[in-house]
Amino acid sequence: xxxxxxxxxxxxxxxxxxxxxxxxxxxxxxxxxxxxxxxxxxxxxxxxxxxxxxxxxxxxxxxxxxxxxxxxxxxxxxxxxxxxxxxxxxxxxxxxxxxxxxxxxxxxxxxxxxxxxxxxxxxxxxxxxxxxxxxxxxxxxxxxxxxxxxxxxxxxxxxxxxxxxxxxxxxxxxxxxxxxxxxx
Amino acid sequence: xxxxxxxxxxxxxxxxxxxxxxxxxxxxxxxxxxxxxxxxxxxxxxxxxxxxxxxxxxxxxxxxxxxxxxxxxxxxxxxxxxxxxxxxxxxxxxxxxxx
Numbered sequence: 001x002x003x004x005x006x007x008x009x010x011x012x013x014x015x016x017x018x019x020x021x022x023x024x025x026x027x028x029x030x031x032x033x034x035x036x037x038x039x040x041x042x043x044x045x046x047x048x049x050x051x052x053x054x055x056x057x058x059x060x061x062x063x064x065x066x067x068x069x070x071x072x073x074x075x076x077x078x079x080x081x082x083x084x085x086x087x088x089x090x091x092x093x094x095x096x097x098x099x100x101x102x103x104x105x106x107x108x109x110x111x112x113x114x115x116x117x118x119x120x121x122x123x124x125x126x127x128x129x130x131x132x133x134x135x136x137x138x139x140x141x142x143x144x145x146x147x148x149x150x151x152x153x154x155x156x157x158x159x160x161x162x163x164x165x166x167x168x169x170x171x172x173x174x175x176x177x178x179x180x181x182x183x184x
Numbered sequence: 185x186x187x188x189x190x191x192x193x194x195x196x197x198x199x200x201x202x203x204x205x206x207x208x209x210x211x212x213x214x215x216x217x218x219x220x221x222x223x224x225x226x227x228x229x230x231x232x233x234x235x236x237x238x239x240x241x242x243x244x245x246x247x248x249x250x251x252x253x254x255x256x257x258x259x260x261x262x263x264x265x266x267x268x269x270x271x272x273x274x275x276x277x278x279x280x281x282x283x
Contacts, residue, residue: 102218
């Protein structure tokens with residue numbers, strides 16, 4: 001039996017919750033997360049199956065004071081694992097939480113702030129590609145209309161759908177938190 | 185102001201670092217409010233930028249903060265607002281009992 005494994009998993013920008021669930025599920029099945037690197041390569045090693053909560057923060061500003069940032073999380077029982085494309089990875093065993101499911105954010109205002117940081121750091125570049133590359137390309141290709149370009153048209157069509165679904169899956173929780181804070 | 189922001193200001197009337205704010209808030213609320221590190225880190229940076237608290241010094245990688253004069257003013261306003269809310273609530277409750 002091999003004691004380590006590597007999986008390729010792609011999570012788009014707004015899917016950090018899915019990624020957290022994925023890592024937690026792996027740990028429950030006896031695969032402890034070691035690190036992620038390269039192009040979405042997730043490395044695991046065999047361990048006792050355990051319920052461990054994984055959480056991601058996106059806070060590029062904190063990197064200038066990384067040791068203080070990590071210390072605060074450590075004081076609260078969260079183990080810092082690594083940084084990957086701007087996200088900081090933390091974990092804490094469910095058994096160390098007193099009955100309630102803990103998260104690194106405890107109110108919607110700070111969840112929304114995290115989403116705003118992701119938006120500024122990760123979503124704006126995607127929006128620029130979407131509006132300055134994908135949409136103009138689709139318009140251009142449809143006007144040329146030659147059969148040679150059908151492949152390109154399909155490619156940009158797929159990208160259009162992918163990007164749009166990313167924007168929507170970002171906008172829905174964003175709107176939910178926004179409304180919960182600005183109600184009344 | 186968020187509840188987190190309120191407890192930060194309340195605790196920082198004395199110099200304190202992040203985790204001691206977590207502990208103090210837990211004590212004050214009988215364990216009902218447990219501030220999370222991501223929320224706390226974000227709030228501390230924001231409040232420092234807004235001039236409500238200031239960085240005092242660092243001890244063993246822990247940043248110690250303290251409330252500023254502006255922070256005290258904001259805290260007092262917030263306390264008055266909460267007092268008003270509380271009084272209105274009690275008044276409404278008493279009237280209910282009379283009926």
